[in-house]
Amino acid sequence: MDRMESNEWNHEKSYTSIATAGSPQELRAKRSDCQNVLLEQLNVIPIEEWMLRVNAMHDLIARAAVGIVEAQMKEAGYGPPPCAYSFIVFGSAGRQEATLWSDQDNGLIVEGEPDGEKKRYFAAFGSMLSDLLETTGYEKCEGRVMCSEPMWNMTLPEWKAQLESWKSQLEWEPIRYLIISSDMRHVAGNAQLSGEWKEAFYAGLSGNVKLQNAILRNTVRHKATLNLLGQVLTERFGDHAGGFDIKYGVYIPLVNSVRHLSLLYGVRMNSTLGRVKELQRLGEYPYLGEIGRSFLTALRMRVNTPYHMQDGLLSSSDYIAESELKNKQVMAELRESLLLVRRIHKALQRQLRSAERRQS
Template sequence: MSHETAINKANLQAIRSASSPGLLRSARIEEQNELYRQMPSVPIETWNNKVGEMHDAVMSQACKLCEETMEQEGFGPPPTAYAFIAFGSAGRSEQTLWSDQDNGLVVGEGDEAKVNAYFEVFSRKLTQILEHAGYPPCPGNVMLSNPLWRSSIMGFERQFMQWRELLGWEQVRYLMIASDMRHIGGDPALSGGLREVITRVMEQGSDPDLTAAILRNTIRHKAALNILGQVITEQTGEHAGEFDVKYGLYIPIVNAVRYLALQYGIKSSSTWERISQLYELEAVPSRWLESYRRAFDTAVKLRSLTPPENEDGMLSSSHYLPQAVMKQKEIRRELRESLSTVRLMYRMLQRQHRYAERKWL
């Protein structure tokens, strides 16, 4: 066992045994700092997996601490089983060291009044514990403290079907968020049940309207490359001259690969796994998928190269790549190659979208 591996295991054990939110925060800071130190010397996918292990350990332990807090404060144990689930980059196992809250809660059956009362308080307290452990609230309020993302399997199914019937931009965005869900803590059977519901709801073969709506949402974020092949940077504001890695490169790849995965019935939420399974299914020419993977590797690496700030020991960062980093020859080359790949991806999707709109109008 290498020295670095031993440190990581010790830090994860400290996270998993933390007996208070304060100790959980301290243990996370130790592991976060060690991972940041290792980043330049570890392959990006391997490093990203280690980051995901840290976040999973922190979030899972936060659930346990929340249950203990509820009992100590007289609320008793959970009145039914529950599953704590992640969405967004956490659902795809693609978080940076700095990450906000994108989560939800699947609750089991039971006395409706008791279940709702308990988990309303539970959700509020778990949100607070996670915030103390370094996860700020989701700007879009995709959190278990929001009743929209806290329900039984049947409740979620009704909500998903309503979104599918409406198919407005916001409803389709919510369906895309749900399709990236992943189990974190609690009863895995509930998460598995919700995954089955999502799969049924998202089956596209017999619903051309859903296919067209997903395509419309997918092609909204395009590659930040102009017709001259130049990288598009921010024109004004505090980030003028900097590159928006998240929305200029990372999100376009995530969205495009997600669309292809849904089209072929792939259940995995990880972008890397989705690309691998598309390769196995021979759904897309292999040379394209190899380009997608290289571009995605670059996107994940560049997200973690945005300069961090240290706030009371916790790292945080914007999703903008500064000019100093962009001027590095290798970074500039990788960025342009990746954006060129994304542009080709989106040309293909735009052709599909135009065909779908003409065919099903």
């Protein structure tokens, strides 16, 4: 058995073992084993395939965690779930672009009208699940987009009302929540609930000019990454002095731009590359070939940033190290991607100014 075949065998074996985990500690250990196999495959297989494998691992862990929590809820005296529910993810997990060190971005959709029994059960369930995922290696979201939070854990009718509220307010914060929601993906539980949620999300979105402009307004916020001479702006101070933030410098601006276009043209794909391919099929926007290539570059650079391992789990700052930036090829690829980001950003700013003039 050669190295590639060995990696594939270990890969399948580690996946299979995740589903059999019966406790948070066992699930954490199995995650550690699986990610070690994935690290061996990094830069050996294409980055798109590698990301799919990483996110398949995350999904398997989430499904196993849901099962463990259901058992823990019974042991704690809550009994079985009082109704159907769906565990959903947002952010990079929703787009199937989570790294080996991504944090939590998730929620719950509960079947039927709200009542006291459901509220008690799923409040405890969401809190317990978020804690278990933290034990398994997923840090809690600083923005509190988690199933332990009431805003992201509610019945389908409550979700529908909340989505409508966000669509109608057109202010920065509710639009931010709406944008987060656009990446929602079903992972465990009742898929029909997630499907109905999706329909509620898209209802009234098409042709809503004011809402689209509000989404665009949120999208164009972006920190400068090139100076007037087109040189890459690195961090000047702090722990990452001399380095470059690939996540917020390239990856997030590309994600945000493609998401905006997808919402504008009714593309319902979740992954950024899937959205790019569908937009190309529709022929709705220039630069899409360049965006796809730069996005793959951003993914590759991001997953290769220096990481720290503690107790078998990884963390990273998402900064390209100063030493790596001395590599001419890396710097050339980075600068090319940043020039594209700047070009798209300027085009979106012009689009927003034109839209606001028409509204005034």
